[in-house]
Amino acid sequence: MSWIEAIGYLGTGLTIASTAMSTMIPLRIVALCASCAVIAYGVLIGSAPVVLTGMIQIPVNAWRLHQMLRLVRHTERAASGDLSLDWLKPFGTSRRFRAGAVLFLRDDPAEEMYLIESGRFRIAEHGLDVKPGDIVGELGMLSPGNRRTGSLACVEAGSALCLSYSEVKQLYYQNPEFGFYFLKLTSERLFQAAETLRAENAGTDVL
Structure with a gap:
């Protein structure tokens, strides 16, 4: 077997390895290495289709890898104290709501969460205003039966x-690293809510 064939087999092996991976970051890295090997092999054997295939795959895998690394980086920063969730914007859909619109009621099935971009929303049961930059509805993902824990209106x-x-x-x-930091972020929010409730109760007792 020549060294040129070895490069071709390397590209094939890396491609197969990438399809067998379950986590996205290692998959994209191995896929990029596979594309580089495939391009090198295509150049050495003078095959334009092989080179073109590798060149098409590289920007796609590179962009997806960039997205995932950015997601993990921003989630880690959020979990360590910066609770901004702007990094979720590429993965969601923006919707407009008129005043008086009810987004969901308590005990409704919960299927999505919301990052408030503009306007003002309110959780009636808890008397809480939800302002731009706040997130609401994420606890339904963790509640028993995925039910809403309160009602949200615009x-x-x-x-x-x-x-x-x-x-x-x-x-x-x-x-999985994203999942870890997201759960940590959710825990931070639960602790913050508990502290706020404790402070409000303390103030009531004083009065």
Whole structure:
């Protein structure tokens, strides 16, 4: 077997290895290496179709790898204290709501969460206003039976980024590190809510 054939077999082996991987970041890295080997092999044997195939795959895999690395980086930063969730925007759909619109009611089936972009929303049961930059509805993903823990209505017309739980789960399965940091972020929010409730109760007791 010549060294040229060895490069071809290397590209084939890396391609097969990438399809067998369950996590997205290693898959994209190996796929990029496979494309480089395939391009080198195509150049050495003078096959334009082989070179073209590798060149098409490289930007696709590189972009997906960039997206996932950015997702993990921003999620890690959020979990360590920066609770901004703007990094979710590429994975959701923006929707507009008029004043008075009810997004969901307590005990409704929960299928998506919302990142408020503009306007003002309110959770009636808890007397909480949800403003731009806040996230709401993510706890339905963790509640028993995936049921809403409160009702959400639009008080002032605005828009919200809608991210389905199925998309969140897909991101989790593609990259367990994302899942870890997302759960950590959710825990941070639960602790913050508990602290706020404790402070409000303390203030009531004083009065």
